[in-house]
Amino acid sequence: MLRTRSQSRSISTAGPATSLVEAHGLGVHRDGRWLVRDIDLTVNRGEIVTLIGPNGSGKSTTAKAIIGVIKPDVGSIRRASGLRIGYVPQALSIDRTLPLTVHRLLTLTARHDRTAVEGALEAVGVPHLRRVPVHDLSGGEFQRALLARALLRAPDLLVLDEPVQGVDFPGELALYGLIQDIRDRHGCGVLLISHDLHVVMAATDTVICLNGSVSCRGSPQAVVADPAYASLFGAAAAETLAVYRHRHGGGPAGHAHDHDHDHDHDHHRDP
Numbered sequence: 001m002l003r004t005r006s007q008s009r010s011i012s013t014a015g016p017a018t019s020l021v022e023a024h025g026l027g028v029h030r031d032g033r034w035l036v037r038d039i040d041l042t043v044n045r046g047e048i049v050t051l052i053g054p055n056g057s058g059k060s061t062t063a064k065a066i067i068g069v070i071k072p073d074v075g076s077i078r079r080a081s082g083l084r085i086g087y088v089p090q091a092l093s094i095d096r097t098l099p100l101t102v103h104r105l106l107t108l109t110a111r112h113d114r115t116a117v118e119g120a121l122e123a124v125g126v127p128h129l130r131r132v133p134v135h136d137l138s139g140g141e142f143q144r145a146l147l148a149r150a151l152l153r154a155p156d157l158l159v160l161d162e163p164v165q166g167v168d169f170p171g172e173l174a175l176y177g178l179i180q181d182i183r184d185r186h187g188c189g190v191l192l193i194s195h196d197l198h199v200v201m202a203a204t205d206t207v208i209c210l211n212g213s214v215s216c217r218g219s220p221q222a223v224v225a226d227p228a229y230a231s232l233f234g235a236a237a238a239e240t241l242a243v244y245r246h247r248h249g250g251g252p253a254g255h256a257h258d259h260d261h262d263h264d265h266d267h268h269r270d271p
């Protein structure tokens, strides 16, 4: 059925008790083409949903539409009433050469006192970085600072666009562990974007594979066994997908390059 753009867009703030955000039939049309189309996506409280897909497959566009940064042309979005969103955009879209301290980065767009800033940095494992200039941070430290900034909003929903970008492999595992801990501690929902097909958190409840529209979805194990996943990313990707297991909750993960958690890397193969 052809839906006209003006007729079919609806956005409301009502929704079922546990769902933080719910999108149905979402489509974004720009410059004469559909960037994404027919996207159904729900994030519940305490749920981690990971969007994966090749470059240009519409992951950022979908996330921006979900949180209201861009307007969808078709489809409906319901957000829980009073929903607080913590958004970490792609690191690439942030100018790290600005002469800012971490404290200033965290208080640029909202007032937070020193105690709150210290608490947020503590929560992401970098309490020592408050007075450090942003341009001196490592990739992993920068991502943690951005995460702390999002946490200051006490979000119900965390939206993280490629939070491990520019981070080495141990730092990547530590960041995923940290995100899992934050979810466990605060019970927020998490919408995570990744083009890294090799490491997906075992804590991810739902993986959604995008390629302009949804190719497949399910648990990490179900998705990696789905023929649509192999046809989208190639059989080799399915063979090497590592499901990262973060074994314990509790305190914040260590420094991005200095973590001490137990990890398994299960290598799943298509049956």
Ligand SMILES: Nc1ncnc2c1ncn2[C@@H]1O[C@H](COP(=O)(O)OP(=O)(O)OP(=O)(O)O)[C@@H](O)[C@H]1O
Pocket (backbone or CB within 6 Å): 030, 031, 035, 053, 054, 055, 056, 057, 058, 059, 060, 061, 062, 195
């Ligand atoms: N405002 C816009 N106007 C026109 N085209 C756009 C706009 N924003 C994004 N696009 C295009 O939409 C497509 C999807 O982009 P998007 O950034 O959502 O993909 P992505 O999956 O997040 O990619 P990546 O992994 O490279 O970040 C791309 O082809 C991009 O060039």
